[in-house]
Amino acid sequence: MAKKLSDNINSRYVEAANRMTSKKARRKIVAYVESYDDVLFWRTVLNRFEDDTRYFEVMLPSKQALARGKKPVLMNFIGNRVGPDMIACVDADYDYLLQGRTPTSKKVLSSPYVFHTYVYAIENYQCYAESLHNVAVMVTLNDHAIFDFRRFMREYSEICFPLFVWSVWAYRTERYMDFSLSDFDHLVELGGLNVRQPQVALDHLRHKVERKVHYFQQHYPKHRMAVEGLRKELIDLGVKPATTYLYMHGHHVFDTIVAPIMSKVCNMLRQERETEISRTAVHKTQMHNEMSCYENSLADVKTMLKKNMGYMLCPQFLQLQEDIAKYLDGDKDTENLSR
Numbered sequence: 001m002a003k004k005l006s007d008n009i010n011s012r013y014v015e016a017a018n019r020m021t022s023k024k025a026r027r028k029i030v031a032y033v034e035s036y037d038d039v040l041f042w043r044t045v046l047n048r049f050e051d052d053t054r055y056f057e058v059m060l061p062s063k064q065a066l067a068r069g070k071k072p073v074l075m076n077f078i079g080n081r082v083g084p085d086m087i088a089c090v091d092a093d094y095d096y097l098l099q100g101r102t103p104t105s106k107k108v109l110s111s112p113y114v115f116h117t118y119v120y121a122i123e124n125y126q127c128y129a130e131s132l133h134n135v136a137v138m139v140t141l142n143d144h145a146i147f148d149f150r151r152f153m154r155e156y157s158e159i160c161f162p163l164f165v166w167s168v169w170a171y172r173t174e175r176y177m178d179f180s181l182s183d184f185d186h187l188v189e190l191g192g193l194n195v196r197q198p199q200v201a202l203d204h205l206r207h208k209v210e211r212k213v214h215y216f217q218q219h220y221p222k223h224r225m226a227v228e229g230l231r232k233e234l235i236d237l238g239v240k241p242a243t244t245y246l247y248m249h250g251h252h253v254f255d256t257i258v259a260p261i262m263s264k265v266c267n268m269l270r271q272e273r274e275t276e277i278s279r280t281a282v283h284k285t286q287m288h289n290e291m292s293c294y295e296n297s298l299a300d301v302k303t304m305l306k307k308n309m310g311y312m313l314c315p316q317f318l319q320l321q322e323d324i325a326k327y328l329d330g331d332k333d334t335e336n337l338s339r
Helices: 002-007 011-020 037-049 069-077 103-108 122-126 129-140 149-172 182-185 198-219 221-237 241-246 250-280 285-297 303-306 315-339
Strands: 029-032 054-059 086-090 114-116
Touching: 029 037, 037 054, 037 086, 037 122, 037 315, 069 103, 103 114, 114 315, 122 241, 122 250, 129 250, 129 303, 129 315, 149 182, 149 198, 149 221, 149 241, 149 250, 198 221, 250 285, 250 303
Parallel strands: 029 054, 029 086, 086 114
Antiparallel strands: none
């Protein structure tokens, strides 16, 4: 019975429950998210909007819906249930960039109670270039900047951008069978990157991308003007060449680009710190004690990346928070009119 009731809860149900509570009680707004990994991210989004009049409860949809997993299931589960007291919070994927050209994109962009990340997924925020040095410090407790994450991600993005435009074009024109997201991911992989000489891998990537872009230009000559128009539109939507990585497949960027680079950089920083401990220790006992203390303080790279909240000044994150603020302001106006 409890499960059946939970599956039938909608915004009106929560609104009615709010009205039955004391006038001094805070209003509850349910925020549905896609998966466990999304709970912490959306909590960071919504935290600043809680006050003595309202609070958010971030939760997953029913277990029945979770068994199927993907965002379309979340959207179908919620359907028309969203409203002033129940919102849906989802990854943008390509839906933001598709600008309503698919049913899911229309639903994500048109509902005032559905909020999306703007960037492809929360993993892209966790890979925010401006924050990556701090992640390396959290992992190794070594603040030596031996790798320029911002410069690297900027150049990587600028190289990928021309091909990324063709990827979005393929999905907008339903030609994704000719150039799927997996195809794009495979092409922009870096392989064995040497963090001491990253330019070698970047130059190789540039060659692959230019060759594939040339292939598309030759095979789709009638669409070159459309792709150029799309390039300008994507820039207007916020996809700058220097930040393309924020709009690429989030898991791919996290697992095959940022995490491997971070692991290599952190290994170098650990070795540097351990060498320093060995060099400065007065005797072996002190060295062993200091080394043990240091090793016990180290953290796992992927764990720290997943806990990374250094994206909170990212323009796309600020835009998302602005959307939440507008929703709450509009809802406040509606409440005043109803009184």
